[in-house]
Amino acid sequence: MNTSRRRFLKQTAITGIAMSLQPDLSFAWNADTIIGHGDFRYKVDTKWGNLDPAKYPVINCHEMVMDKKGRLFMVTDEPKNNIIVYSQDGKLLDSWTLGMTAAHGLSLVDEGGEEFLWIVDNGGRVVKTDLKGKVITEIKSPLKEGIYSEGMRYTPTETAIAKNGDLYVADGYGSQFFLQYDRDGNFIRKFGGDGHGDAQFKTAHGIAVDYRSEGKPTLLCTSRGHNSFKRFSMEGEYLETIFLPGAFVCRPVIHEKNLYAGVCWSRAKYLEQMDNSGFVTILNEHNKVVSNPGGTEPKYIDGELQLMIQKEPVFKHCHDVCIDQDENIYVCQWNASKTYPIKLSRV
Secondary structure (H helix, E strand, O other): OOHHHHHHHHHHOOHHHHHHOOOOOOOOOOOOOEEEEOOEEEEEEOOOOOOOOOOOOOOOEEEEEEOOOOOEEEEEOOOOOOEEEEOOOOOEEEEEOOOOOOEEEEEEEEEOOEEEEEEEEOOOEEEEEOOOOOEEEEEOOHHHHOOOOOOOOOOOOEEEEOOOOOEEEEOOOOOOEEEEEOOOOOEEEEEEOEOOOOOOEOOOOOEEEEOOOOOOOEEEEEEHHHOEEEEEOOOOOEEEEEEOOOEEEOOOEEEOOEEEEEEEEEEEEOOEEEOOOOEEEEEOOOOOEEEOOOEOOOOEEOOEEOOOOEOOOOOOOEEEEEEOOOOOEEEEEOOOOOOOOEEEEEO
């Protein structure tokens, strides 16, 4: 059994600790409520992104990115308006659609001063558009290109783009691989795959390029079922695992020196994910958890991070976060009764 798997089993088997961590059912909500820990505390605005659902409906508010003008682009799987564009005060600026019924991933890339979106649909489409929705290019399915063998499942969830233009596609609901293409869409390699090994994944949900440390950039890849981010070289070589016990994390979002992520579920005991149990987690430049808005306070014992679960029932299933220039957080949710994004204002 490999080291990370032993560590995973060791942490998740501590049922005594798990039983002592339960959601705060006495939580009383008001407009001045502060959540979070340490230097990362926030006021919550659940009405920030509310729109007229008859005109601008959403199903799941999957992900959000901010362009250089400070506009917030959100992707939803509602085919009437796959993209909704907000101002930072929650006002509607624009909306458009590609008619996708499973739009899921959203990444922003700056190419020589012009910005573009990469949109991922779970139905198998990976599409590049301009900010108005004009399709620029599309990545062909690995099943059609001979990258995957017959019978392999392809259900992409996310993209990340390197400075040299290389595109990385996470097949997070499919065969658990990450696919690397050059800037012209030519396939380079795949890495990962399904399993419990150090370099393998259970729900390879998200990916980001990490430029925070000196030297070469690296890839942070989500293994949600393992409650972890796994670091790889840009060529797909496994480097390390950042274990986040209890947190079924979505994609890593890097802002300045910190790493943020939505936690879609948390769990009170070994491998039991609880519905409506999401929170947000924040890691510092040393990849130590420093705050869990909506979750239990992070605690380390002998250098080991302890189990984390939802504490205050602010969120249902946090699917993504977007960080603005003032370090406010915008939270997109999955399976949250078709609600709009929530804003966390840093205090």
